[in-house]
Amino acid sequence: MSGPVVTEMVRWVVVAVVAGHGVVHLLGAAKGLGWAAVPQLTEPIGAWAGGAWLVAALLVLTSAALLAVGTTTWWWLVVLVAAVLSQVLVVTSWSDARYGTIANVLMLLVAGYGFASVGPTSFDARWDRQVSEATAEVEASPSVLTEADLAPLPAPLAAYVRRSGAVGEPRVTSLSATFHGRIRSGPGEAWMSFTGKQVNTFGSRPQRAFLMHATRSGLPVTVLHQYVGTTATMEVTLASVVPMVDAAGPTMDRGETVTVFNDLVVLAPGAIADAAVTWTPVDEHHVRGELTNGAHTVSAVLTFDDDHDLVDFVSDDRSRASADGRSFVQQEWSTPLSAHRDQDGRRVVSAGQGMWSAPEPEGRFSYLDLYLDDIEYNAP
DSSP: OOHHHHHHHHHHHHHHHHHHHHHHHHHHHHHHTTSSOOTTOOSOOOHHHHHHHHHHHHHHHHHHHHHHHOOOSOHHHHHHHHHHHHHHHHHHTHHHHTTHHHHHHHHHHHHHHHHHHHSTTSHHHHHHHHHHHHHHHSOSSOOBOOGGGGTTSOHHHHHHHHHTTOTTSBOOOEEEEEEEEEEOSSTTSOOEEEEEEEEEEOSSSOEEEEEEEEEETTEEEEEEEEEETTEEEEEEEETTTEEEEEEESHHHHHHHHHHHHHHHHHHOGGGGGGSSEEEEEEETTEEEEEEEETTEEEEEEEEEOTTSOEEEEEESSOEEEOTTSSOEEEOEEEOOEEEEEEETTEEEEEEEEEEEEOOTTTOEEEEEEEEEEEEEESOO
């Protein structure tokens, strides 16, 4: 079975255990409040204790519901409170309820995982904070991109921007995208399926916030890329608690500048005319660009088809990270684009790959298959 299937199975087993635990609590409430005789419970339970058992039951059942729905970021707090109250009651009726401790330990572990995965120190929370700060810096009402703005651009690039539907629309100062796909670390490694989201802002202090949720051997893997100004970091955790990668430094900064360049031309044609890029025409289907951001200058060659769609981006300035993110090897990096679609009056990419050109025996291989689910420009 695939990782996502195993993860879902584990989640539903936990939901079933927690829900069953909540139902058992109703027995204590029924006895204490005089709703029914419960011969299975031999220890006395008064009315006040019965009310406490009822509150605990409701909290535990609510925990099961929140785990099943999975739509809030504070569910772990409800699970924590439910587990603590439940265990206090278990201790007061130890001979009858001691086995409930097993379920409560499980709930405490789940609450701990919830805090790590979506709590205030989690990658998700850090992504949210960066997005809020980044979007607060961009111009709220950018001017309209005109045909005159395309005049300095090489003809193939201008045709691409025109084809994208950006002319006559507000200049792109930010974008928000969601996507899914699969990723691997090498040609002989297993693929990991993932979902992700990112926000980019453009201008004098570009930012990129990229968050990916994947699965590896049935366990959740979370990846956070952050690029602020000219500084980049990449962090990866297993099950939100075990650090796998913590990469930073000048090589990382330079490599992520290439990624920001790629995001600009692939996802935000409406921001190209204002970008700090020096463009050089190569031929009717190719353009070379050099992006400068702070001390970093990176270059790439863009390829366009006869319909003026961008179909490839190739750069020698990005480095491939080792499995632990502690070392980097410079390799040719490309992102061939295989499909485009029309969305809300704009032409956007809908599918593409990430490829490394490594020395033999690996050779050139795809490490990323990506499908764009949605994209929005200049979102508040």
